[in-house]
Amino acid sequence: MASRYDVIVVGAGPGGATCAALLAKWGLKALLVDKNSQVGGKAMTVSKRGFRFEYWPIAACPSTGTHFHDVLKTLGLEKEVDLIVPDPLGLMHYETPSGEIRTIVIPGxxxxxxxxxxxxxxxxxxxxxxxxxxxxxxxxxxxxxxxxxxxxxxxxxxxxxxxxxxxxxxxxxxxxxxxxxxxxxxxxxxxxxxxxxxxxxxxGGGLYPSGGFGRLYEAMTESIRANGGDVILRTKVERIIVQNGRIRGLATDKGTFYAPVVVSNAGIQPTVLKLVGEEHFDKSYANYVRDLVPSLGFAGARYFLSRPVLKYPLYVYFSDNTVSTMEKHLKAEAGQMPEQIYVFMSTNSLYPGMAPAGKQMVYTGISCPADPKTKIEPWIDKVEAEVARLWPDVFKFVEHKEYYGPAQISRLSRDSVVPGTGGECIGLGQIAGQTGKLKPSPRAPIGGLFYVGADAGGSGFGNHMCVESGLNVAKMARNYWLTHPAAHKA
Ligand SMILES: Cc1cc2nc3c(=O)[nH]c(=O)nc-3n(C[C@H](O)[C@H](O)[C@H](O)COP(=O)(O)OP(=O)(O)OC[C@H]3O[C@@H](n4cnc5c(N)ncnc54)[C@H](O)[C@@H]3O)c2cc1C
Missing domain, CATH: 1.10.405 (Guanine Nucleotide Dissociation Inhibitor; domain 1)
Structure with a gap:
């Protein structure tokens, strides 16, 4: 393996994998580094108990004319990953104020x-x-x-x-x-x-790659190697090295790697406040980054069932009382759960090769604080009580169950460097005042440093937003590399 590259991408989440794959395809010598043993970040797909699944429910929107299609085409990977659009997608249940539950099919x-x-x-x-x-x-x-x-x-x-x-x-x-x-x-x-x-x-919504979301990012990562780049997993980046106001490379637990361009998928707050270090930034920029608001975290369950219970990938429930507000969220955090909540059940077991014959794995969950230290039991109790009321069949066939929350999310994605953050479901919160033209720029104020993924460079829903960011930031990073030959020699 080389120690000198044109560009290094920290993190093989949806944004990082997309960005590194495109840069390698466009002829830059690229290195992709991730601390996990598999690529895909929060959207990785694992194999367990004969099932293949993401750790939590993941489906993409939109379903047609997407950035996933664009990137697969650019990389010549259309035949590697089929982008499945389920039809119908599922069922929507609305509970009227008098307690009647009405159902409508969600087409795909x-x-x-x-x-x-x-x-x-x-x-x-x-x-x-x-x-x-x-x-x-x-x-x-x-x-x-x-x-x-x-x-x-x-x-x-x-x-x-x-x-x-x-x-x-x-x-x-x-x-x-x-x-x-x-x-x-x-x-x-x-x-x-x-x-x-x-x-x-x-x-449309509900798009799901054949073999799982992780397979999509694995195919991208394989193309990095095919295009002359390197990918190293189980390697934690400890420091992004800045010398004389310029990016030099990074220090990991497996050695030091050099490049004039570093793209970080580790989250804007961990990148600025920990990996680079705030001493390299203007105080007001470091404070701006520290004050950014993350999305909520998520707590939920995976139930491994001895027989299929769901006919469609997604079932959602809401009532007139399920509109969430900051006040309700803070009360729940203080122990006062709302009486009614938005609930869903979903499964990826209906897609080819994702479950043993005759079995099904289903997910449920609820938004909770992003703090990895959150005790998830009250949130799980609430959501399980609602599942028992709305879809009682699920509990008749549970062979095994697993719970997840912000601690698991943080472990797969980003470090908690600002109190209360790390286990966010999406990444940077898409809150009023922090999106669109007000979202952080993917260009850091240090030459050669870029952010990619949920926190900068894209908009919309989860994975699709991050792949859009990968596409946009790859163009910026390549342009920087092409137009800064002096940085190559530094
Ligand atoms: C419960 C839950 C449900 C979701 N549901 C959906 C859904 O239905 N649809 C959808 O589109 N999206 C969904 N998402 C959101 C989506 O998965 C995320 O928005 C997306 O994964 C963020 O991608 P990213 O590119 O920002 O990187 P991440 O997925 O956050 O990955 C970051 C990567 O960087 C690596 N990394 C970080 N720090 C270091 C370091 N120091 N050294 C080396 N590597 C490092 C991590 O290991 C990781 O691989 C869901 C997420 C959760 C948690």
């Missing part, structure tokens, strides 16, 4: 739910319909410029501009915001919500 393959069927299930009256239609038309027809105006507006504040029934607000906020942005809805950015909602309703 880029087809939205028929709006009139949806409004019927949500109990929208004829008198309420014009205002509901105004809201949907405004969202789906909004120009990028108008969306940008909402980068610092919270989702509930945006919805307050429309006099729509609570059932409609609840459907939008629980399914299309809390379930994707992993944030209380009063602080979630309206512009990010609109992006995800529009993508979901025009280009």
């Amino acid at each position: 393959a880029g087809r939205p739910i028929d709006p009139m069927d949806l409004f019927n299930v949500l109990g929208v009256t004829e008198a309420e319909l014009p205002e509901v239609m105004r809201l949907f038309t405004d969202i789906l027809g909004m120009s990028p410029q108008a969306q940008e105006q909402l980068d610092d507006v919270g989702l509930l504040e945006f919805l307050d501009r429309y006099q729509v029934p609570t059932s409609v607000r609840s459907m939008l906020t629980t399914l299309q915001s809390e379930g994707t942005l992993e944030l209380p809805n009063d602080i979630a950015s309206a512009s990010e919500f609109i992006k995800v909602f529009t993508q979901n309703n025009t280009r």
